[in-house]
Amino acid sequence: MKKYTTIILLSLLVLGCGSKKHADDTTPPPTTNETAELISFKFNESSGQTINETKTNATFSINGPSGSAERITGVEGKALRVNGFYGWATGKLNVSYPTNKVCVTAWVAPSAFPVQRKDLDQLSENTNASLFSNVNTTTNAGVALGIDQYGRIIGQFKVGTAIVNIVSDQQIELKKWSLVSLNINGLSGLASLYLNGVKVKAIAFTSGNIVWDNNATIYIGKESKIKTIAGFDTNGLTGAIDQVSLWGKDLTDAEILTQYNKVSPAIPNLKIPIETRFAEDIHRPKYHLLPSSAWTNESHGLLYIDNKYHLFSQRNYNGPYLEHINWGHYVSSDLVSWEEKTQVLWPQPGFDEVGIWSGHAVIRDGQPYIFYTGVNKAKAGIGLATSSAPYDSWIKNGAPIIANVPSNIANADFRDPFVFQHNSDWYMMVGTGLRTGTARGGLFLYKSISTDFKQWSQQGTMLEGNPSADGTGDFWEMPIYYNFGAKSIVLINKLPNANALYWTGSFDGSKFIRDNVVPERLEVINHLLSPSIHPDANGNLTAIGIVPDGVNSAKHKQQGWAHVFSLPRVWTLVNNKIKQVPHPNLLNLRGTSKNFTNVSFDQNSSNVLNGASGTQYEIVATVNPGTATRVGFSLNKNLAIGEQTLIYYDFTTKTFVVDRSKSSILPDVPTSNQSSNYVLPAGDIRWRIFVDASVIEVFVNEELAFATRSFPSAGSNQIDLYAQGGTATATDLKIYNIQGGGTASVSKNVELKEDTIHPVVYPNPSTENFNFKFYNIEKTTAVAAYVFDINGFPVKKIEKLIDSENTVVNWNGYMDNGMKAREGVYIIKGFVGNDLFDAKIIVK
Template sequence: MKRIYFFIFYLSLFVSYAQGLKPLYQWKFNSSQEKNTIEENTGTVYKINSNFETPEFVKGIEGDGLRLDGYSTYIGGLLPKPLHFPITMTAWVALETFPTETASFFSLIDKKSNAENWISAGINKFGKPAILLSLNGEEKYYFAENKLPKFKWFHVSLIVNKNAISLLINGEATLEIPFNTKMNLSTFNSFTVGRDAEEKLFDNRYPLTYSNGIVDEVKIWNTSLSPNYIKKTEIAEKLNSKAILAVPESRFKNDFARPKYHLLPAANWTNETHGLIYYKGKYHIFNQKNGANVYLGQINWGHFSSPDLVQWTEHKPPLSPEEGYDQNGIWSGHAIKDDNGVPLIMYTGGNDNENGMCLAFPEDDDLINWKKFENNPVVKGAPKQYSRKDFRDPYIWKEKDAWYMAVGYGLVENEIQKGALLLYKSDDLKKWTYLHPLFKGNPGTDHSGIFWEMPVFWKMGDKYILSVNPIPYDGKPAITLYWVGSFVNEEFVPDYDLPKKLEVINRMLSPSVALDKDGKTMAIAIIPDLIDSKLHLKHGWAHLYSIPRVWNLKNGEIYQTPHPSLLRLRDSLKSFNEVMVNPSQNLKIGSGHQIEIVAEISALKSDKFGFYIGKNQNNKEETKLYFDLKKNQLVIDQSNSSKTDLIEKRIEIGDLNLKKDEPIKLQIFIDGSVVEGFINDKEAFTTRIFPKFVNSDAIEFFSENDSVLINKLDFWHLKSSNNVTDF
């Protein structure tokens, strides 16, 4: 009988203890509503804040989890009852990226008494776990020395006692700080998940302190959990679960402006491409990437690969900033094959003192994992005889037995600022000696600006193409310019003084150039959006890359055509032959957001003709793309291209050299908001259009002052390239 009593007594203690450890509040995201989530124990409904129409629920650690985007998605609000010490708050987290600035996974706030009192579990931009503490508005951040993983699940526990605050990662004590509850802080009555207690902005526009990844199984206890209990009960075997961080397709499902067959990252910010290379049966290209936000910050190197230049797979960023020589970003550079045919990366790494050129080497044949060179930077800062600190974007090539590297720079000579490329030489790609400028601009006559970025020095036949991108200056936008010439006595000698524009209307910048598998010179470049930051935040993505192009060099000029790999995108075809178009009636060609047009046009007596694209009869949206043969110009009139107030209404004009009595071949690619065109298999142009209405997609041909003969016009709908991510 005594045994039975003792068994009942201990059983009652166990049940009491187990009940005491039941979370007071918990969010599992399995019973969430479309735009809300429900606290499981009390049924309290909390709004999911997000820039997107529908918050994203994805595979979590168990059931569903909430996908965070890094700048807009979070939950928070008042708790049904206040929390008193001790408190434990936990969550499962999987990160796609580290944040752009120190951010929180979750926070506890004294909202009713003093909203400036809060405690958070967070992480800094280098991946160090952190305790964030604010008492009466005085914020203090405490960082551990270890580094959290990306693309893997980990468990976060924040334990608040009267004398200490502890941070546990996967049940292991990671950081502990003393805590004095006499500082007018004894209860918490509010919380956030996915961002800090307070929102902070960069440049008064871009939200910081958010997390980018997945959060699941958020729980709050009114007790102090032991590490052993957390490991056995909350973690157990879950730590081996696979985290899938792919951006949900639903995020951009209704975004008709987002391209479908062009290359661009799964979400968020990108700018220049670099390191285009063909290696072991695959094309690889790298890019400037801020995966946690939609502005130029926290730059990593992104990575894509493709078997055919059409369908691309986005991989995990191979290079990310770390404390030290590249803590301010992994900036642009180049990828080349060394003397053994193995790729390497040379990139610009910067800190608060200087920029340097840095190496990285692959750890696998798929170029997924890379290791930074232990002796980075291999070039530390600009040469001592120059005063300018800004110094970036290396480009490498081999001439006979020596390796050369050109780095973008700007010089001051006789009080005149001018763009320049600094030339370095090496035998082994690891030790570099500065020689002299490879080439300098003369902005007074060639209008080449005061600083050059993203150089290309590409040999075709017995000639070199030198391409540079002057930065915006004196009201002039960024542009890609090039010269053709020779490499003589370790200097570039141009065949002509004035550079040429890469495009008639130059909205494409910084080409990455390489040989394709058949030995053709190909190029892919960045096409900026040039839209307001508010629209970037609304869209959730910024910028994209051009279709792959083929370069040919003829008579000192680059001739550009679409790469033949794009032919496989063609779907349904509609053709027009020997059609006369007069000013009284436009030719209605078709409609769609993913289109290719190839037309041969005879002007006859007309001197102004072209296409309406993105046309909407009801809402009067249209972009007018036409030839003005009197002025020998290409004009893209976007005065009525969009009813969206934040879209700039502009007219873009480029000079041509057409002969009126010869037919014009025009090839146009339309993909959502991007338009790329090619004239006579030579000239190229690029623009962006952002109509407000999804049905602003009609295409018509017009002539203004006389009849025009369309000898032949083929109109294709193009398929999506179905780009994917592998994370």
């Protein structure tokens, strides 16, 4: 970027003016020969699946389903939005193309740079997401102007028998309007590229006639070549296009600058119109974090800095398929409401030119660092990037900090760094598949030997698997290390058959010493993968993972987005097992509720919840299994067409089950069953279930968790209880409506409902020892709550059993971090049984 800025400044000094005409300059601008404009697209149609070429009035079709064409405000009037795998325009014109001189000009505002196919394209083969292309892909006759996979301006044309390519040295800016131009003079053998009125590249070629194919299809927003992956066109532009023109002459430098100075476009609004684009999508979640469109998968780099949470993820902005990975970026103040930001890292020429794969982020002395896997087809290296507030832009280190796979240890691959501190030293572990002897997963270990994280010393392997004994496969990716105090954990995502597994143990500075050979499963039923962790504002270890769709490419193409992130969870380590509960901030999503008590149900029961239904809700229930052998819920139910998703515990087989065999009559969606053995203790089962369109997250007994996906037909939204083999009772059950929408969840701060309990607090105000007295307590009841500070962050977890004779809960005024609460207003919020309660606390 510095090089580009220097070129711009030098060029402007030569021209003697800024990029825009100075207000006091009375010199008339050079006159452009407008009659030389042979082809012109203005894109000012207000709607419809067509655009018009204004010189011939020819109609071009916009690729995509009926009604999918989108316009935004352009440099003048409207502009055409192109979405990577659809949205470009095609047609033919009856014009006489010039064979001596030609110029193509176009305004473009890219949201992302186009795809280079990792396994199909040579590194030397540039994508040309064309703004204008009429190239015959067999003879290569014609002219194309566009941007390549690195955001560089690229032109292609044929002179005589030679195919000429010209590529700029720098990239254009994302999410801003830029004027790009290609000048070709076949007589003199010169071609030039221009960016915002300034010449940025010039080449010489053997002079001759420019060769055209008058019958070739013209593409606006896509390369003429057919390049696909899994049914997706991969060489379309993602962003917006305006004012595309082809001129029957080569414009002078002054004339091109005049074209640039004609308009002063505002920053384009390239945000995806979620509410209109996905208005009919019944499967798109509303309060879970997910991409505005296209592809995401592994989450990584969860950070909390300057009172904001930052989450990064694998991201292809060009379509809902895995290719040309960027690092997406999301920001939140509460882990519940998220805003999608511009990507922070993307492939550039060098060691990461194929993809910016997974990694991690840490904060050291107030400075955040990103560590990522850079891929260039031949090998992987570990990259480093840094940023400063507000952390929207990140600067890559020019070279990898770890250049390649360790050569002295046979391995299959090398990716996904995770950096952690042990005592005063910093370490990095990197996932791999070891190939000495038995194929197995492993973690390479490195130690930082510089304060800027740019130099690392190889330390061998930190941990190795033994598939026959521990079932951890032959490759490990997305590792995690965390020290809970008395114990540490190492979590890996094993391949094949991806699964998140972890061990407890201790790290001695070179090896992780496991407590047991066989790891624990993170999820009771395996559907959440690759969690990213970071302490929240109050020090609670918070995790967010990916919940894959599990659908095929046809479904991804139809819906236009892929995958969703889990709700934030709090992890604690109890008896050497990770306990997972929903983050307390999720309470803010709750709206109105339906309440039920002592509901009996058996295998002959139906509609025991009186027609309860919904697509975005939370269930909180205590269920006494009684004599039933299977107990749980029937969700997304529609008896008329036989759809339902069953989630239950089977006491006979001691198994949690997700029965999706009747979950949908739609094609291209998963209907396989999921199950896993787990021995539940006798007694009541406490459930918290979050349903958000196609995603379901389940929490059991405030320790177990699993997620799944279900894609029912429209109208399959009934909520019911399920039992087999006997009679069970839901002693307490609430269904909370949840509101939300947008790229990420939008929490609704609802007014307190009449069913919210308000205990008496005394003394209040006070410096310590606050008592919360509950009334109408008739049996032993669990109280589970958090004390929140005025900013909404939890500072103290409170758990206690109360009964008819002991109805008071106490808080001594100290926070979980051991410090005394500062003066101010606090809120306690939680459950007494299954009832929500809250109260205001004033600390003097």
